[in-house]
Amino acid sequence: MPVGTLSLRDLEYALAVARQRHFGKAADACHVSQPTLSGQIHKLEEQLGMAIFERSTRRVAASVRGETILQQAEVVLAEAQRLLDMAKHLSVPMSGILRLGAIATLGPYYFPHLLHATHKAYPSLALRLTEGTTAELIQSLRRGELDCILAALPVNLSGLAMQTVFFEPFFLVAPVQHPLAHRVAPTLASIRTRELLLLEEGHCLRDQTLQLCRGNSSSVQRHATGLETLWHMIAAGEGYSLLPALSVVKRATLGMVAVRPLLESDAGRMITLIWRNRDPRSREFAQYARFLQSKAPAGVLAEATLPTARPRLTPKSEALHAQRQKRKDSRVG
Amino acid sequence: MPVGTLSLRDLEYALAVARQRHFGKAADACHVSQPTLSGQIHKLEEQLGMAIFERSTRRVAASVRGETILQQAEVVLAEAQRLLDMAKHLSVPMSGILRLGAIATLGPYYFPHLLHATHKAYPSLALRLTEGTTAELIQSLRRGELDCILAALPVNLSGLAMQTVFFEPFFLVAPVQHPLAHRVAPTLASIRTRELLLLEEGHCLRDQTLQLCRGNSSSVQRHATGLETLWHMIAAGEGYSLLPALSVVKRATLGMVAVRPLLESDAGRMITLIWRNRDPRSREFAQYARFLQSKAPAGVLAEATLPTARPRLTPKSEALHAQRQKRKDSRVG
DNA sequence: TAAAAATACTCCATAGGTATTTTAT
């Protein structure tokens, strides 16, 4: 007989009879009628090919062989109960492990804030943090190695869902002696790509900076492997760059460089939380994104408070984005 | 949710999906249709309050939390399978442990023969042997401490079933110099209860002997605590006794005493195998009794070969016995 | 005779089937 045909309820019935030594009382304990319980015990005995109980109108007792079966039945039911308990714990929202990735130009500056806020609001949520490029993170996400990632738009979202978190403005960071450092709010048009220091290929920040400065002449001269190196290069007077707000605050090298806001209010990047749209925890992730939005760190603009600050998109990609947004909303809303 | 509402079959379905990573293939593996499997997985996820799988048309995979559930599902199913395996082994007829009791005046002389024959015919049947008086054995039997007993009729059989095994004749055992020892086949009427040595109260052999000699004059003079002592008392010339056939054979003291058959062919006792009539193994016990009958030891009369050799019963008890016999037959036949 | 299990039957919830639709790549 295949194991699937065995009924856990029947095992419960059998144990109740063993405990009560009485079919009627056992039936009461199981909240079923006596004939129902009798019938199911018979069926079970038939399935097992042996009698579990020795019964008369005066005495009901497990047979010697029945005892063996009943002991194992207790084991089976205990393990089944354990499974239900596990499900109960696992199904508590905003608990367990959340494997979160963030792009390298955001993570180091945002994670401390995020960890603190998350632990305070959701103490039973354990974060496992990773950093990488957008491409790396998306791949890990699709493979199921990560649950969510924080990245900057635009991102190829097929099969994914997202919720924007905040808009992070870019600042012009230049050596104090550089002419641009004397302006209160330089324009994007005043940027020379010849003097622009960028991250190496693969970082979305590089692409976004170039996108903002597209139309400006010349080619790139230098690139750095990380934001920290970039800061040191600027401090050394080797050029200037557009850097995201969170990498600016509380910085020791601030005396060496000038930080200036850009005139264009949409010079920056939209940070979003992204997850697999079929992930069973989609609702929780959307909720988490809204939570992060409400706890946006100083220096960024929480999406709700933004007037026009959205990343520039081509008409086509904008339409696509709206469409996806709508679809996602109907799903996770 | 109560544990009884959980379905082992659903757990199998879930594991099949996890293994196949494909609902259709999993359905094939489980020999059900894809919609059936889909539906049951949904129901299971509903019961657990959480999604086990993350699925799209291209990819089906267990979610992180689902993995935990699936692991436990394997444990539950393994234990359930173990229960079925145990049942399969336990339900093999004539195997396992048989707790068998016999009256003290039979056991020591019959058990060696019985053990040998049983082990040869039913090698997977393990015998646990006990001795005692009829009353002690019946009590143990009713309490479920024994499975079967070998006793001499008559016995109060309410709630019990029995199958006769053999008729064991009594022999007159007397000191060689005693007058009765000179007769070839003494009659019961020639027995003097004054000279009769008996076992102490509680032994059915004592009662049966007295019953055979009822009507004979006088009271009892001496009694012994066991058959062996009785033999020594006879050898010492202290009296004579009626002793069962199996206690006679292969005896060292035979030179000191004379053993004479009694003229009456029904002077003896009917040995029967008795068990609780509601014992699930009743059929096996009846079969075992017939087996013992077919392997009756030398010196006794297998029931089938008996012409008139039945214990004397009053008309009333005889009727009762016939009635019980009939009832039992319809049950175990 | 009384207490208890077994049986007879009726009902309906649901596992399972087929046909079809929706969805995502």
Place this chain on the structure above:
DNA sequence: ATAAAATACCTATGGAGTATTTTTA
């Protein structure tokens, strides 16, 4: 466009109920 899961709808098995009978101490 296609493959796959989900949905809709139907059927039938069997779990559960009530009423009754059988059993045994």
